[in-house]
Amino acid sequence: xxxxxxxxxxxxxxxxxxxxxxxxxxxxxxxxxxxxxxxxxxxxxxxxxxxxxxxxxxxxxxxxxxxxxxxxxxxxxxxxxxxxxxxxxxxxxxxxxxxxxxxxxxxxxxxxxxxxxxxxxxxxxxxxxxxxxxxxxxxxxxxxxxxxxxxxxxxxxxxxxxxxxxxxxxxxxxxxxxxxxxxxxxxxxxxxxxxxxxxxxxxxxxxxxxxxxxxxxxxxxxxxxxxxxxxxxxxxxxxxxxxxxxxxxxxxxxxxxx
Amino acid sequence: xxxxxxxxxxxxxxxxxxxxxxxxxxxxxxxxxxxxxxxxxxxxxxxxxxxxxxxxxxxxxxxxxxxxxxxxxxxxxxxxxxxxxxxxxxxxxxxxxxxxxxxxxxxxxxxxxxxxxxxxxxxxxxxxxxxxxxxxxxxxxxxxxxxxxxxxxxxxxxxxxxxxxxxxxxxxxxxxxxxxxxxxxxxxxxxxxxxxxxxxxxxxxxxxxxxxxxxxxxxxxxxxxxxxxxxxxxxxxxxxxxxxxxxxxxxxxxxxxxxxxxxxxxxxxxxxxxxxxxxxxxxxxxxxxxxxxxxxxxxxxx
Numbered sequence: 001x002x003x004x005x006x007x008x009x010x011x012x013x014x015x016x017x018x019x020x021x022x023x024x025x026x027x028x029x030x031x032x033x034x035x036x037x038x039x040x041x042x043x044x045x046x047x048x049x050x051x052x053x054x055x056x057x058x059x060x061x062x063x064x065x066x067x068x069x070x071x072x073x074x075x076x077x078x079x080x081x082x083x084x085x086x087x088x089x090x091x092x093x094x095x096x097x098x099x100x101x102x103x104x105x106x107x108x109x110x111x112x113x114x115x116x117x118x119x120x121x122x123x124x125x126x127x128x129x130x131x132x133x134x135x136x137x138x139x140x141x142x143x144x145x146x147x148x149x150x151x152x153x154x155x156x157x158x159x160x161x162x163x164x165x166x167x168x169x170x171x172x173x174x175x176x177x178x179x180x181x182x183x184x185x186x187x188x189x190x191x192x193x194x195x196x197x198x199x200x201x202x203x204x205x206x207x208x209x210x211x212x213x214x215x216x217x218x219x220x221x222x223x224x225x226x227x228x229x230x231x232x233x234x235x236x237x238x239x240x241x242x243x244x245x246x247x248x249x250x251x252x253x254x255x256x257x258x
Numbered sequence: 259x260x261x262x263x264x265x266x267x268x269x270x271x272x273x274x275x276x277x278x279x280x281x282x283x284x285x286x287x288x289x290x291x292x293x294x295x296x297x298x299x300x301x302x303x304x305x306x307x308x309x310x311x312x313x314x315x316x317x318x319x320x321x322x323x324x325x326x327x328x329x330x331x332x333x334x335x336x337x338x339x340x341x342x343x344x345x346x347x348x349x350x351x352x353x354x355x356x357x358x359x360x361x362x363x364x365x366x367x368x369x370x371x372x373x374x375x376x377x378x379x380x381x382x383x384x385x386x387x388x389x390x391x392x393x394x395x396x397x398x399x400x401x402x403x404x405x406x407x408x409x410x411x412x413x414x415x416x417x418x419x420x421x422x423x424x425x426x427x428x429x430x431x432x433x434x435x436x437x438x439x440x441x442x443x444x445x446x447x448x449x450x451x452x453x454x455x456x457x458x459x460x461x462x463x464x465x466x467x468x469x470x471x472x473x474x475x476x477x478x479x480x481x482x483x484x485x486x487x488x489x490x491x492x493x494x495x496x497x498x499x500x501x502x503x504x505x506x507x508x509x510x511x512x513x514x515x516x517x518x519x520x521x522x523x524x525x526x527x528x529x530x531x532x533x534x535x536x537x538x539x540x541x542x543x544x545x546x547x548x549x550x551x552x553x554x555x556x557x558x559x560x
Contacts, residue, residue: 005357016345098341102402105308105337106358107330255311 003112010090010120019086023124027132030078034070035139038062064140064147065220071136072159072213075129080166084187087121087170089180091251096178114248118171125167126160133159147220155216158229161236162212166191168243175251207231209239259321261286261440262307262410267316269302276302278464279316284457286321286409289436291455292444293554299464300444301338304414307442308335320409331359334403338414340395344388348379348398351387352405359406366405373401377431393424400431404439411435413443417450429454448550460557468557479553483546484517484525489539498536502528 014020037044041059051057091114094100104113137152169190173183191210198208205211206228215229260283269277277299284290292300305311307318309329320332342351349370356366374380377397382390390398396416403411416432417425432454435441445451451458458475460468468475488495492510499517500508504524509516519525522545533540 002358002360005354009354013343013345098337098339099343101310101337102340102342102355102399103358105310105330105333105335106355106406107328107360108358 002109003116006108006112006116007120010117011123014120014124019124023082023086024128024131026082027075027079027128028135030074031071031132031136032139034074035067035136035143038067038070039139039143062144064144065217067140067144068133068136068147068152068155068220069213069217071133072155072216075132075159076162076213079129079132080163080191081188083121083125083163083166084170084184086124087167088174088184088187090117090121091171091174092178092180092183096180110252111248114171114175114251115244117174118167118244118247121171122164122167125163126156129160129163130156151220154219154225158212158216158219158233161233161240162209164240165209165236165243168240168247172243172247172250175247175254207235209236212236260284261321262442263319263321264307265317265319267303267306267318268314269299269306269311270314275314275464277306280461280464280466282459282466282469284440284442286440288456289432289441289454290443290457290459291451292442292459292461293446293448293451293550294444294461295446298461300446300461301414303461304335304412304442304444307410308333308412310335331406332409334406334408334411336396336399336403336411336413336416339419340399340402342387342395342398344386346387347384348387348390348394349374349383351398352402355402356405361406369405373404376434377401378427391424393420393427396420396424396428397431400428400435404435409440411439411441413441415445416443418445418447425450448554452550460554462558468553475553479556482518482522484519484522484529485542485544485546486515486517486529486540487513487542488515489541495538498532499529502532504528 011020045051089096091100094103104110133152133156137147137149140147166187170183170187173186173190177183177186194208195210198205198210209232212229212232215226215232218226219229263283265281266279267277267281268275268279280299280303292303294300302311306313307329318329320329323329323332346354352370352373353366356369357363361369371380374383377400379394379397379401382394387395387398400411400413400416403413413432417428420428429450432441432443436454436456443455452472455472457471458469459466470478486495486499492513492515496508496510496515499505499515502525504519504521505517505528506520507516507518517525517529526545530543532538533543
């Protein structure tokens with residue numbers, strides 16, 4: 001009841017400020033850029049003047065899974081940045097401006113407030129991911145060859161978990177801090193540090209969430225879900241739950257007006 | 259029974275008390291003004307009462323409130339600088355906070371229309387709040403505070419930041435509201451408190467230095483003065499007035515003689531008798547009651 005009121009308000013706000021337009025658009029753009037430009041690379045090279053006479057240049061033959069992984073890698077850089085930027089003020093901004101004071105002086109459960117925000121950002125993120133990957137999948141099938149719809153759904157599911165982790169991190173820092181810019185910075189810094197640690201202790205941290213796209217690649221090559229991917233998915237889910245619980249806890253212990 | 263009882267309420271910031279063991283209670287149906295200079299702890303007190311910040315020690319109790327009950331159900335609160343979602347319309351915002359306060363859809367709608375009417379925003383209800391004027395926002399703020407039938411309406415400096423027109427609008431609204439609600443509001447403008455409140459709480463450096471009804475305080479700090487003006491030079495009369503039996507002090511500035519007396523009525527008699535006997539060229543004779551300003555200065559200096 002109260003949760004739905006909060007959730008609907010988030011949806012309405014994100015429609016009115018056009019986030020429901022530009023976030024999916026950006027995702028579609030970055031996800032289709034690589035399939036299209038890889039396919040037309042010879043024509044593009046010709047159009048800008050061509051290779052010098054006598055150059056031997058063998059363009060690699062891309063498989064459908066190579067190309068779909070390119071889209072995924074774009075989403076994991078630019079896409080993650082977009083998600084972090086669009087979610088950085090969802091709570092921190094409201095606290096900074098003071099509008100949270102009016103909302104939270106009503107008998108609003110903090111758990112509802114946090115989880116409704118989290119769910120609203122997650123819904124937008126996953127919708128944008130699905131639309132982006134769907135358009136990538138369309139071009140891959142059109143230009144490079146068969147990639148089954150089932151595989152696409154698996155990609156969206158597992159990669160969606162990683163983006164859910166990014167969203168949860170952002171929400172967590174949102175409850176901790178009042179400055180949206182700092183929230184964005186810390187979220188990205190945390191992702192980078194996680195990546196660094198995963199690389200350094202790669203033999204210990206096989207199930208680190210940062211490995212998820214590597215395992216998705218394995219899945220596409222081998223044709224079935226490797227057990228490491230299942231393990232990573234479980235670890236990621238646990239971290240997400242911990243982050244959301246941590247957000248609620250931090251928010252409850254905070255004083256709303258200070 | 260008292261509507262609200264506050265017991266030894268204290269809030270420390272970095273070890274220093276912003277509000278220091280204050281105690282008060284008040285009856286339902288009153289309009290109470292919390293007065294004090296900037297930094298006296300008014301906002302901190304109201305925020306503790308509203309549950310936005312936690313007291314360092316002490317307690318707040320509403321009549322009829324159960325143990326561990328959510329205090330936010332019983333109060334409506336308007337912060338000093340209310341910020342709304344600029345992208346919402348006034349009507350949308352009221353329905354939103356009404357639903358958050360567990361009103362049903364129909365009830366939230368009904369209450370919203372009624373309150374918009376009451377605060378005079380019916381015409382602007384479908385406009386974005388971002389386009390509202392300061393006075394309109396303040397009135398919307400009062401409406402949102404009342405959406406869930408709170409037992410107590412708390413307004414933090416409701417008129418201080420408004421221009422004269424907005425100020426008048428809000429004060430008139432408060433006059434109307436106090437007919438059927440309990441209002442607690444803070445202000446540093448003593449005239450506003452004088453105008454709408456029944457009772458006063460004087461807060462200074464985190465402590466309540468004085469409290470009581472307007473009349474009680476007037477009586478307590480009664481130092482009625484007589485002010486005299488003359489057509490010609492004041493010096494001629496000062497000594498004569500000073501010699502009258504009931505006059506205590508007699509001071510003079512550029513165009514007025516100020517007289518305080520043990521008994522204001524006999525002083526008046528003596529002065530008027532002397533004036534008519536000696537045909538003083540009086541231009542004005544006035545008895546002034548202590549103003550809120552005087553009271554406040556006295557209470558603070560004690």
